[in-house]
Amino acid sequence: AQSVAQPEDQVNVAEGNPLTVKCTYSVSGNPYLFWYVQYPNRGLQFLLKYITGDNLVKGSYGFEAEFNKSQTSFHLKKPSALVSDSALYFCAVRDSGGYQKVTFGTGTKLQVIP
């Protein structure tokens, strides 16, 4: 069975500092990996994805993520955090074969402190 782990319920970072939100996964076969952001009372918004190719992927709002196959990780990063980045972040994995079942992590609340 595939799974996603987001080990931190909450991450606090000062505005202007770099941020990292961690994600590890387990899936049979090659993974498709995604990050989504959720603001209060809103649906999930797509940030970025890894399908194949370069291990460093760039996405919306200055976010990027690094795929590490040996560590089965896909950590979300941003060089300089903004207060407006404060939100709930979800990592998701999709099996590249079959019906492409999607599994989401439990989410990490990012709090950027002014």
Place this chain on the structure above:
Amino acid sequence: EAGVAQSPRYKIIEKRQSVAFWCNPISGHATLYWYQQILGQGPKLLIQFQNNGVVDDSQLPKDRFSAERLKGVDSTLKIQPAKLEDSAVYLCASRQTSGRGNEQFFGPGTRLTVL
């Protein structure tokens, strides 16, 4: 491009009542998902449609939940009868199936409160 539409946005019912949610995916998206998101948790897949066929409903509580997508476009999710533990946000998402790495697009969700 219009996004995924859901209605209603909020619903309050008493336990043992029934409720239905509606979703209109992005035009041309053949794959449609319904998720349940309980406060403080990640979205849990309830059912996945490919056009009007079900491809995964392994986590749908079939004794009380049902979903349909009769014409391969709009979808409805029904709960009958509702229980207290069904209080959650119900999210609909759609995906363009051509291109296996395509991301999902989510609607704003329906917040259900069961009293």
